Amino acid sequence: MDNRTKNAKPASIGxxxxxxxxxxxxxxxxxxxxxxxxxxxxQEAIRYAMPTFIHQGHNLVHFAAxxxxxxxxxxxxxxxxxxxxxxxxxxxxxxxQFPLDKPMPxxxxxxxxxxxxxxxxxxxxx
Numbered sequence: 362m363d364n365r366t367k368n369a370k371p372a373s374i375g376x377x378x379x380x381x382x383x384x385x386x387x388x389x390x391x392x393x394x395x396x397x398x399x400x401x402x403x404q405e406a407i408r409y410a411m412p413t414f415i416h417q418g419h420n421l422v423h424f425a426a427x428x429x430x431x432x433x434x435x436x437x438x439x440x441x442x443x444x445x446x447x448x449x450x451x452x453x454x455x456x457x458q459f460p461l462d463k464p465m466p467x468x469x470x471x472x473x474x475x476x477x478x479x480x481x482x483x484x485x486x487x
Contacts, residue, residue: 430458
């Protein structure tokens with residue numbers, strides 16, 4: 362759970378991040394910067410009460426801070442090529458949890474983000 366009140370709804374990713382303790386803010390900013398570097402033309406927004414990057418009109422990836430982890434969505438949990446990379450993390454259907462007491466797996470975040478771009482591009486072709 363984050364430390365914001367249930368009624369406080371941030372209008373931007375910056376506001377969202379500002380609502381957390383400094384050590385969590387640092388992890389969130391790392392995730393944000395990694396996605397920004399991977400998809401520089403993506404737009405930032407808050408969707409489903411989470412920081413979201415929008416690419417070519419669709420919600421590309423989301424992330425959110427919790428008491429002990431940062432959730433990242435969607436995660437390719439059923440994809441064999443990500444099986445080994447995700448093995449050390451708690452996953453759910455389409456989600457992965459990155460513990461706050463460990464370094465953020467920035468290379469994995471890049472891989473997932475790039476995968477989502479390719480997945481959406483394939484959907485557009487159909």
